[in-house]
Amino acid sequence: MPVFRDHAIVLRTQKLGEADRIITALTRAHGQRRIVARGVRKINSKIGARLEPFNIVDLLAFEGRSGLDSLNQVDSLALFGAEISLDFDRYRAASIMAETAIQLTEMDASVHQFNLLSAALKALAGREQAPELLRDSYLLRSLALAGWTVELRSCVVCGSRDNLTHFSVQHGGVVCDNCATPAMSRISFAEYELLAALLIGAWVRVNNSDASSRQHVSDLIAAFVRWQLERGLKSLTIDEIARRAEQQRGNRGERV
Ligand SMILES: [Zn+2]
Missing domain, CATH: 2.40.50.140 (Nucleic acid-binding proteins)
Structure with a gap:
């Protein structure tokens, strides 16, 4: 063996x-x-x-x-587990990170995902940053490693770099004033800055953010992660169905 x-x-x-x-x-x-x-x-x-x-x-x-x-x-x-488990907010943040890692690395793991999660758990255990911020930064970065980078440089609809005033969960990024629809969330410049800082782990800028920006950005990240993971799981399921259908056809010796 x-x-x-x-x-x-x-x-x-x-x-x-x-x-x-x-x-x-x-x-x-x-x-x-x-x-x-x-x-x-x-x-x-x-x-x-x-x-x-x-x-x-x-x-x-x-x-x-x-x-x-x-x-x-x-x-x-x-042994980060004992330290993290002492505090409920840290434990909850770590649990969300671990569950996300399970979904993201089930089919496609990499040393980068391992290093990112190790660093995030070390920071949580060492109380380096607020647990919600470590969680949100981890979520954005682990999704980026899996190929779902949130787009912050230009409008995800038209490509414009000006007036990026909205965020679209479904498009996975910012949207300009001209392309925004009522279903999209308006984001302030402070919220835009916070998203960008979380994505690269710029902690000085992250820690300078205000509480209301943190809450709104956190809600947007949670919705973005949920959307991407559900879409990812659906496409996985469709691939799985296609593979099984192929196998069954092969077993029966059928030809298309
Ligand atoms: Zn646009």
């Missing part, structure tokens, strides 16, 4: 049977994995605490054929 060793971020854990857990983890070089950790829920298990969500570990696992790997060894690299 092939074996691999890698750094991994624990994204989610699920109970399995009496004493085991299934760990969903994002690794540096082996993508997103689901790994069975045996005996970790026993009271005297030494490794259970290492496998809490948001921790970063060094693990050795056997690759399973059914998509479930089997954990052999695990050492802790950074």
Whole structure:
């Protein structure tokens, strides 16, 4: 059975049977994995605490054929989970990041996604920035890595660089005054600046923003992420259906 060793971020854990857990983890070089950790829920298990969500570990696992790997060894690299769990706002932000990472890296993981999430969790655990701002910056940047960069330089409808006064969730970017429709959200210059600063992690500018801009921008980012992920999942489903139809046709030996 092939074996691999890698750094991994624990994204989610699920109970399995009496004493085991299934760990969903994002690794540096082996993508997103689901790994069975045996005996970790026993009271005297030494490794259970290492496998809490948001921790970063060094693990050795056997690759399973059914998509479930089997954990052999695990050492802790950074135990962010305990620190993050002390504070509900941080825990909630980390949970949203981890769930988004699960969706974004299910089919297409990269070392950049691993590095981005590691840095965001480190900043959350270290109380470097407000949790909502770390969450929003992470969401914009992880979506950008997945190919869904929010467009802030020019109007997503006509390409104009002037009077960028609105934001369209469906178009994924800013819209000029001429192209705006009533369904789009008007954004102030301060909100535009905040979006741009979150996208590149310009924290001095982010921290200078006002509370009402933060709230509105946060709502826009949440709507943008939801829209993109749902669209992504739909296209995934259509691909899946097409692939299955192809397989069935192949099985029956049919020709188009
Ligand atoms: Zn326009």
